[in-house]
Amino acid sequence: MANTGWDEFEIGAMLRTFDGKIDDIAGTLQEDRAYSQNSSFVASVADWRLKKPVFNKDFCIDCQFCWIYCPDISIISRDKKMIGIDMDHCKGCGICVEVCPTNPKSLLMFSEQADEEAELAQWPAKDEKEK
Amino acid sequence: MAFDKMELRDIEVWDGNFAAAQALRQCQIDVVAAYPITPSTPIVEGYAKFLSDNYVEGEFVMVESEHAAMSGCIGAAAAGGRVATATSSQGFALMVETLYQASGMRLPIVLNVVNRALAAPLNVNGDHSDMYLGRDSGWIQFDAYSPQGAYDLNFIAFKVAEDHDVRLPAMVHQDGFMTSHTAQGVKTMTDDVAFNFVGEYKPMNDMLDFEHPVTHGVQTEEDWHFEHKARQHNDMMTKVMPKIQAAFDDFEKLTGRKYNIVERYDMDDADVAVICMGSSVETAREVATEMRAKGIKAGVVGLRVIRPFPFFEIQEALKGVKAIATLDRSAPGGAPGMMFNEMAGALFNEAERPLLSGYVYGLGGRDLTKKHLVDLYTELQANVDAGKVTTQLQQFIGVRGPKLAFL
Numbered sequence: 001m002a003n004t005g006w007d008e009f010e011i012g013a014m015l016r017t018f019d020g021k022i023d024d025i026a027g028t029l030q031e032d033r034a035y036s037q038n039s040s041f042v043a044s045v046a047d048w049r050l051k052k053p054v055f056n057k058d059f060c061i062d063c064q065f066c067w068i069y070c071p072d073i074s075i076i077s078r079d080k081k082m083i084g085i086d087m088d089h090c091k092g093c094g095i096c097v098e099v100c101p102t103n104p105k106s107l108l109m110f111s112e113q114a115d116e117e118a119e120l121a122q123w124p125a126k127d128e129k130e131k
Numbered sequence: 132m133a134f135d136k137m138e139l140r141d142i143e144v145w146d147g148n149f150a151a152a153q154a155l156r157q158c159q160i161d162v163v164a165a166y167p168i169t170p171s172t173p174i175v176e177g178y179a180k181f182l183s184d185n186y187v188e189g190e191f192v193m194v195e196s197e198h199a200a201m202s203g204c205i206g207a208a209a210a211g212g213r214v215a216t217a218t219s220s221q222g223f224a225l226m227v228e229t230l231y232q233a234s235g236m237r238l239p240i241v242l243n244v245v246n247r248a249l250a251a252p253l254n255v256n257g258d259h260s261d262m263y264l265g266r267d268s269g270w271i272q273f274d275a276y277s278p279q280g281a282y283d284l285n286f287i288a289f290k291v292a293e294d295h296d297v298r299l300p301a302m303v304h305q306d307g308f309m310t311s312h313t314a315q316g317v318k319t320m321t322d323d324v325a326f327n328f329v330g331e332y333k334p335m336n337d338m339l340d341f342e343h344p345v346t347h348g349v350q351t352e353e354d355w356h357f358e359h360k361a362r363q364h365n366d367m368m369t370k371v372m373p374k375i376q377a378a379f380d381d382f383e384k385l386t387g388r389k390y391n392i393v394e395r396y397d398m399d400d401a402d403v404a405v406i407c408m409g410s411s412v413e414t415a416r417e418v419a420t421e422m423r424a425k426g427i428k429a430g431v432v433g434l435r436v437i438r439p440f441p442f443f444e445i446q447e448a449l450k451g452v453k454a455i456a457t458l459d460r461s462a463p464g465g466a467p468g469m470m471f472n473e474m475a476g477a478l479f480n481e482a483e484r485p486l487l488s489g490y491v492y493g494l495g496g497r498d499l500t501k502k503h504l505v506d507l508y509t510e511l512q513a514n515v516d517a518g519k520v521t522t523q524l525q526q527f528i529g530v531r532g533p534k535l536a537f538l
Contacts, residue, residue: 006361011298012237013351013359014336017344025344038346 015039029078041089049092051109054119055085060106066096082106103127134159134188137181139319147281147310150317151217151243151303152177154285156187157325161212161332164192164203166222169255170307171245174217197222201229201242208238209347211337213289215240219307220247223261227268233300234269235363236348239292240300241285242270246409247307248495256496257307259408259460262437263469269363271301271371272437276412278315281305283388286320289329290378296370298335299363304437308496309410320386328385367439375436393444394433397423401430403511404449404485406470407458408434411492411499415458418504427512434470445477454486454514456507460493467525467538486514492528503528 010016015038018025025033035041060082067075067082074090076083085096097107104124137156145153151174155163163182165175179191192203197218208214218226223244233240246262248254266272273288275281281303288301305311320328336345351359372392379390396416398404405415412433422429432448432455434441449455459468466472471489478484490507493499507528514520523536 004358006358006365009358009362010336011362011366012336013235013347013349014237015346015349017346021342022344023342 044088045091046088049090050112051092051094052087052112052114053085053090053092053094053096053107054110054114054116055082056106056108056120056123057082058106058123059102059104061102063101065099065101066107069095069099071095135185136322137186139321141319142316143319144314145278145282145317146173146312146314147275147278147305148173148245148312149177150278150282151285151305152181153319154282154325155215155243156181157320157322158213158215158286158289158329159187159326160189160215162190162192162204162207162214163216164194164200164207164214165216166194166197166200166218168197168219168222170247170257170311171217171219171222171243173311174243174245178215197225198229201226201233201240204240204242205229205233205236205238205348208233208240209236209338211332211334211339213293213332214238215242215285215289217243217245219245220249220255220261224249224264227264230265230268230270230300232348235359237298237363238300239289239298241288241292242300242302243281243285244302244304245307245311246304252495254495255307257309257311257409258494258496259304260462260494262302262304262408263461265302266438266469269299269367270438271297271299271367271375273301273303274408274434274437275303275305275310276408276410276433277310278305278313279317279388280390281310282317282319283382283386283390286325286328287375287378287382287390290381291371291374293329293332294374295333295335297366297374299367299371304409306409318386318388324385328382371439372436372441390435392436392441393448394431394435395448396431396433397428398430398432398448398452400428401451402428402453402515403508404430404432404452404455405458405504405507405511406432406434406455406474407460408437408470409460411458411460414499414501415504418501418508421501422505422508427508429508429511440473440477442477445474446481449474449478449485451483452485454488454511454520456511457487457489458499459489459491461491462494463491463525471525486511486520487524488514488520488522489525490528491525494530497529499529 019034019036067077074086155178204214248258249260273284284303292301383389415431419429457470459470524538527535
């Protein structure tokens, strides 16, 4: 698509989100949708991020605060269970960490280069002073 | 149908604004987003009245500016409706940014432009400054010389603009007050005949097609912008004129009224010709006939289609003519004038080309009198007799004070 000529695209400064006809899109999970190459879902903007959230499921209570507050729909939740982060679209804003109510938090921000396994291994302990 | 039909006499006495409003009613416009400005206001007022009286099934959107008016039209057209509005002058100028959006997004909106001068000084009367401002905006531009033209060209504009091979917005121009507020006999079509000429609106890539979601008005940078603009220009240059001609032919079969991309009057054997637009064409025709009685073979060429510019039709119309005058009703701001430049461009490579001189006239609604045109034709004949342009290339006519001429 990047190298097509002036006569090879649909007119109208217009892009299609899906390939072909769709129905019941609300009932179809993102990973099962036929997104077109033009959809922003297909594009990774991971390189916009300087800091990244790491999710620690050991402390998560599935309150869904992070899922509701994420401005980029990058918290992946299935059947009201938090299962991870869409790292292709997360911009590293840190809002999920701010709104996480657990002690210790189930989401923390780290530098983009941080090793996830190592950070999980040395996750902060419960903060007694917050009682 | 959920709306009432209107009984019209075969000939109604309408001014250009009411004729355009009636055409919008008969085309059954889905959405008109409008902001009033003299002298175009009665067009959208007329549509609103028809709507409230149940003669149209549609929506009238009152907005806070002309920029918002065209923005509303763009949204409605992208959603998949038949859309039109009207404006003039300062309102048109405020709309300019969105005009480029409409054409780039390939939305077949029809804009009635009742031509009026641009401030300063503020002036509500007719000249072609606003029309000229829109000429690079990627819209098809039709020019009406009379209320009849304002009525007829609206139908033709919809038919051409909405064609899926075209999908470009179109303006229908008429002269402020001289056409918009001067009542004349207008031959009408019945509601059914008129609607059938334009037909049911056929959406294309509409946002209300939920099975095929689209994003309209995308951003492209240096990697794509040029291709989009090239495609748009290609379609304007190659696809529009044949569709206009076909629409003119169909319209003639339906009504007997014949329109031409370039209107020619007494041009078959003309030595001298005036090229102009708007109500001036009708004045020039009258004078040309009188000049022939005096032995000067005078003709008139009127542009019916301004964009795409009828390059080849102009070459054809001016074959064998010895001297021509271009009439620009807009201050050219340091140049010879659009009409002068376009004619020069069309004729420069021709083996035999006429002597070309330009005139700036009628700014801010100043009358173009028959006397002005008699003098002009006489000057053109003097050019023919001398074998060269005997005056400066750009002259102002009808302005008080010492004679103004340049180049």
